[in-house]
Amino acid sequence: MTTLTRATVSRVGRGNVASRGNVTHVVASAVYLIDNKTQLKLWTPTDLPLTRSFEISSKQLAASRRKNRIIMHFFLKTILSLAFFGLFFLAPGLRIHADESSPEAASAVATKSQPPELAVQDSSGAFIMPAPKSRTPWWIWPILLFIVCFLLGIVAVLGGVGGGVLFVPIVGSFFPFHMDFVRATGLLLALSGALASSPMLFRKGMTNLRVAMPFSLVASCSAIVGAMLGMAISEKVVQLSLGIIILFIVAIMLLTRKTEYPRVENPDRLSNLLRINGSYLEESTGHEVDWKAHRSVLSGILFVFIGFIGGMFGLGAGWANVPVLNMVSGVPLKVAVATSSYILLTSSSAAAWVYINKGALIAMIAIPSITGIMLGAKIGVKMLKRTRPENVRKIVIVLLVVASARALLKGFGIWN
Amino acid sequence: MEEKQTDAVPKYSTPRRETYASWLENCSRTGLAIVAISFAIYVTGSIESHLPVKDIPSYWGMSAAEYMQETGYRGGWAWTSLVHKADYMNFIGICFLASVTMVCNLRLIPMLLKENDKILAGICVAQIIVILLAASGILTVGH
Known part of the structure; x- marks a missing residue:
């Protein structure tokens, strides 16, 4: 490989x-x-x-x-074992301690475990129990988050998915953070990833603003609505819907088959009006490829949905942008991938502002996640040379299904 | 799909794309540098934080609304008045990164108008307005 x-x-x-x-x-x-x-x-x-x-x-x-088989199998298995161990055992275990450090949980624990003579009077004169100190040092969490995000960054690149789509369900399900902060961070991850890749894609001439701008406008508007609605509903509903959406994304990953050069016979009126067409240099052959798009109205409607879901759950939207641009609009595969990056950039940016304004940003969650996933992605790119994407893709699907099951269980209140 | 051999300068190579790419790259690098510096200041404790770092785990399990209530943070652009505190200093870089698209689109408008591409310029303006609206904090719903 x-x-x-x-x-x-x-x-x-x-x-x-x-x-x-x-x-x-x-x-x-x-x-x-x-x-x-x-x-x-x-x-x-x-x-x-x-x-x-x-x-x-x-x-x-x-x-x-020959050179890479043994090393890489060992390395991948170690990474995945660590990831599973961390997610299933370590994080829920530590979570108990973190819950104890929240004011409500802390006073509940205090009431059970501390003698009444330790009660103190607050400013209103009422007797309250002092909150016990958390047993988990604060720095464990950013480090654990960084490590998990680093692993997610590797798996995301090897599996060919965006970081946000793994980050939100996994961190949201297995870490003690409220979904508001997780979703905001998910959008910032998508934004950072798109910022890192977009300049190069523009320079290569792969990102086409004629396709990107109308769809990104639609996706940005709906992402804002999705983010606003996401902030208005309870965490249980968010978890429940997230579980269902992740299963839907898994279905998309399993079922969609894209084509490099879709056939576009007759561009529709909107595509003609917006002049959604272009050309790019196919580097492998030295040929310039002309292309045009169709079914722009249908694509626009689908982008309303994609933006909404991306904003509501902080998932980004790479999982859906490419299939819609390629299979519905008829945009060539490479242009679709590059253009998707721009759409992700604007829609994530718009939705992220809603979360920031609503106070859903904690730097101690956001920054270790962003740096972890970006570093992991860099390592993942290097590991691409030695891994079989199909196998990693299966692992990504398993991870998503497990995270989805966890989100559903949390949503139904079965396993909190 | 037409594919043709060409020796001429390809159509995709436009100054517009190059300018946009440069702006995007420079802005995102600046944003990431600000994020890195402010976070280093935050975790080393060089500057006092609004919320002590060790107390953060007490708050991240709360919803954003509860978090704001408990910490006295008012949301929106209130962070600008707390920017001298290490934790809110991190907002500078993050908000800068979230504004990069807007800045780059602003740069794009005169170029599009120069090329007489009014439709794309209009969409570009609309995109800026949408992100500005989101950033302004005018659009609110729920808790």
Whole structure:
């Protein structure tokens, strides 16, 4: 398993080719290339050799596999074991201590565990129990959050999903933070990720403002409405809806199959009016590809929904932007991936402001998460060369299903 | 989908995109640098915090509304009056990052108008207004 770069392609002679194929599908930010012998993940926003076709020598393939198989299996299994251990045992265990440090829980614990003579009088003269000190040092949480986000960053890149879509359900389900803070941080994660990748995508000419701007406007408006509604409903309803939405996202991940160059015969009137078309340089072939879009009204309606969900749950929207742009609008895959990044940028930015204004921002949650996930993503990009995306994708799906189940259980009040 | 061989300067290579990319890159780097510096100040305790760092776990289990009630933080742009405190200093970088799109779109408008692309310029203005509305704190609902 290896990732080809353009340099590698140029070194492989045509007579020495073991595998050759084309881009087949894209999940969020990753382009997959597949044939019957191997599967390669070629493109993430931070690692962008935009090659449409690939070639790889049998010698290279065998050497790469031999060298990396044992190490990578061990490494991945360790990471995933740690992640599962942390999420299922460590976080809920520590959570008990954190709950005790909240004022309400603290006084409840105090009432049970401390003798009445320790009661003190407050300013109104009423007797209250002093809150006991938390047994968990405060710094454990940012460090644990950083580690989990670092692992999520790796898994997100390897699995080809956005960080926000993993962060919100997992951290929201297994950490003691209120969903308001988790969702705000989720949006800031999506925003930071998009900020990191967008400049390069613009320079490559892959992001098309004619497609991006109308849809991002629609998605931003609905993201604000989603964020406002998300702040107005109770945490239980948020958890319950999040569980259902995550299952829906898993279904999208399993069922959608994208095409590199969708056929667009007749652009609709809105597409013509907005001149939603363009061209980009296909670097692998040196050809310029002209494209046009259709079904803009339907896409716009779908972006209302995507923005709303993204804003309400702080998920970002990479999981849905690409399928809609590619499969509904008929935008070429690479343009869809790049344009999705811009839409994510604006819609996350708009929704994040709603959360910030409502006081849902705690720097001690947001900053370790952002740095953890960004560093993890960088490591993930390097690990792409040595991992089989299909397997990681399965793990991502399992993680999402588990997080969704946890969210549903919390929503129903079965396992808080 | 048409695919054609070309030797000419490709159409995608526009100064508009290059300018937008540069602005986006510079703004996001600045924002991340501010975030990193302010967070370092916060965790090292170089400047006093509004809420002591060790007390934060007492608040993060609360809803945002409860958090504001308990801490006396009024939300919206009230953080600007507390910006001398280390914890609220972190808001500078985060809010800057959340405003980057707006700043870059502002830069884009004159370029679009110069190219006589009125529809896209209009959408760009609308996008700025939407983010401004969200940032202003005018739009509120619920707790």
